[in-house]
Amino acid sequence: MDKTNDNELMEQVSAGKVEKLAILFEKHHVRLYNFFLRLTGRRNISEDLVQEVFIRILKYSSTYQARSKFLVWLYSIARNTHVDHLRKRKDEVPLDKQWYEMESTEPSPAEKAEKSQEVVWLGHALGKLPLKKREVLILSRYQGLKYKEIAELFGCQIGTVKVLVHRAIKELGKVYFELSGGTAL
Amino acid sequence: MKCNQIKEKFSDFLTGELDKNVREKIQEHITVCSSCREELENLSAIWTKLEVLPEEQPSDKVRTRFYAVLDQYKQNQDRKTVRPRKERFSIGWFRHWIPARPAFQFSIAALLLVVGLAGGYFLRPGWQRKGEIVQLRQEVHQLSRITAVSLLQQESLSEQMGGIRWSSRLSQENRASLADFLRTLNLDISAISPSRNNSIAQSEFMQSLSEQASPVVEIALTFVKHF
Ligand SMILES: [Zn+2]
Numbered sequence: 074m075d076k077t078n079d080n081e082l083m084e085q086v087s088a089g090k091v092e093k094l095a096i097l098f099e100k101h102h103v104r105l106y107n108f109f110l111r112l113t114g115r116r117n118i119s120e121d122l123v124q125e126v127f128i129r130i131l132k133y134s135s136t137y138q139a140r141s142k143f144l145v146w147l148y149s150i151a152r153n154t155h156v157d158h159l160r161k162r163k164d165e166v167p168l169d170k171q172w173y174e175m176e177s178t179e180p181s182p183a184e185k186a187e188k189s190q191e192v193v194w195l196g197h198a199l200g201k202l203p204l205k206k207r208e209v210l211i212l213s214r215y216q217g218l219k220y221k222e223i224a225e226l227f228g229c230q231i232g233t234v235k236v237l238v239h240r241a242i243k244e245l246g247k248v249y250f251e252l253s254g255g256t257a258l
Numbered sequence: 259m260k261c262n263q264i265k266e267k268f269s270d271f272l273t274g275e276l277d278k279n280v281r282e283k284i285q286e287h288i289t290v291c292s293s294c295r296e297e298l299e300n301l302s303a304i305w306t307k308l309e310v311l312p313e314e315q316p317s318d319k320v321r322t323r324f325y326a327v328l329d330q331y332k333q334n335q336d337r338k339t340v341r342p343r344k345e346r347f348s349i350g351w352f353r354h355w356i357p358a359r360p361a362f363q364f365s366i367a368a369l370l371l372v373v374g375l376a377g378g379y380f381l382r383p384g385w386q387r388k389g390e391i392v393q394l395r396q397e398v399h400q401l402s403r404i405t406a407v408s409l410l411q412q413e414s415l416s417e418q419m420g421g422i423r424w425s426s427r428l429s430q431e432n433r434a435s436l437a438d439f440l441r442t443l444n445l446d447i448s449a450i451s452p453s454r455n456n457s458i459a460q461s462e463f464m465q466s467l468s469e470q471a472s473p474v475v476e477i478a479l480t481f482v483k484h485f
Contacts, residue, residue, distance in 0.1 A: 091332055098324050106316040120320050127324055131331050191310045199311075213273060214308050220269065235269040239301070242272070246304040 079143035086130075087137040094134075097143070098127060104216060105151060111211045112155060114196055125154045144218065145225050152208065152226070159204075191253075198248040206241035213238055259283055264294050271298065272305045 079100070085093045102123055109119035129150050137146060199207055205227075212218045212226070213234075220238070224231040264287050270276045271284060288295035 089335070091328065091335060094328060095325070098321075098328075102320060102324070103313070103315060106320065107313050110314060111311060116314075116316075120316050123316065123320055124323050124327070128327055131327070188310060191307070192312070195307065195311055210308075213269075214305070215311075215313075220273070220275070232266075235266065238269040238272075239265070242301050242304050243297075246300050249304060249307070 080139065080141075083134075083137050083143045083146070084139050087134045087139075091131065091134070094127070094130065097130075101147060102127070105147070108148070108151060108211060108216055109155065111196075111199060111215060112207060113158075114200055118158070122151070122154055122158060125158075126151050129154060142222065142225075145222050148212065148216065148218065149226055194249055194252045197252055198245050201248050202241060202244060206237060206244060209234060209237045210241040210245065259287060261287075261291060261294055264288075264291075265297065268298060268301055272301060 079097060082093050082097055086097070105126060106119050106123050109122045110116065113119055113122075126147070130147070133150070199210070202210070209223060209227075212223050213220065218226070220231050220234045224234045227234065264284055267276060267280060267284055271281070276284075284298075288298055
């Protein structure tokens with residue numbers, strides 16, 4: 074991994090060395106893609122959103138404040154990009170119905186099929202959560218953001234984030250339990 | 259700790275952000291409180307369950323498009339930075355007379371100023387009084403232009419500002435004081451030479467020069483003092 078940290082790299086991008094953004098892209102784009110994938114359940118859309126985030130980073134690079142953590146800045150752009158996307162596609166399929174168009178799988182071992190089923194249930198359960206709960210859960214569970222950073226991102230108290238995480242998991246568990254017919258957890 | 263205080267810590271429990279002390283307190287509590295135990299077990303189960311959502315790799319399209327955008331952005335950026343430089347250098351024939359290094363630019367401007375003043379002085383006897391003023395005015399005007407241009411070519415903003423001030427001075431209110439200045443020069447060129455005795459004119463002249471807070475003028479001033 075590059076020794077220069079993300080904040081320093083972004084400062085350099087901000088100062089006009091845009092080629093440094095390539096390092097940040099290589100480091101973060103897969104994670105960012107998965108953030109969108111878990112948020113939307115759509116691969117194509119997630120790829121478009123990743124693209125849009127990096128375009129916005131270029132566009133707003135000069136507004137980057139050296140003191141703010143790059144990861145928080147990145148995800149604030151990502152959240153806005155996603156919300157703008159939702160506004161544009163308001164009239165389309167409800168979110169919990171558009172989860173992970175799973176590729177039709179070849180005949181697979183029973184274990185693998187079971188796992189796929191869990192993935193589908195979890196995906197649908199996540200899709201049923203209100204946006205903020207879904208975001209907070211994904212950010213804390215998968216994106217490696219601390220509660221403190223999420224609080225900064227959401228502009229709220231750290232305690233609020235903890236309560237939100239707690240409620241989000243509780244709700245997710247409930248939906249998952251219903252979807253799985255009360256058998257699996 | 260009471261149940262609600264314990265439950266407040268559950269989010270931290272899941273991410274492992276608790277110190278050992280608090281963790282132990284929670285574990286103690288759930289051995290005696292079935293309600294809290296059940297809730298924590300459920301939360302932990304679903305938190306762990308989230309592992310099954312796999313991390314996927316995006317298609318190559320993402321990378322390809324990103325680098326295309328980055329290249330495009332860099333090209334636009336280069337074009338933007340090249341254009342003003344082009345304008346800066348398109349001052350015409352003047353450009354070829356001005357060396358690239360600021361130090362040389364200053365020296366040349368200073369030298370020209372001195373040469374101009376000296377030339378005006380030595381050539382004076384052969385001229386008509388009126389023509390002399392016109393000629394001197396043109397020379398000083400030209401020198402000032404060189405000074406302004408050389409200042410405008412500087413990288414630093416403050417020096418450029420100096421150049422802008424200089425050129426605006428030239429074109430506006432200082433026409434009158436330029437005439438005064440030339441008249442002073444014409445009537446008593448000794449003002450610029452310490453070996454002559456008109457100390458009032460000399461100090462006024464020096465003062466008016468030192469008010470031009472530019473390094474070029476400072477250098478010129480040093481030359482003039484030894485003239
Ligand atoms: Zn309890």
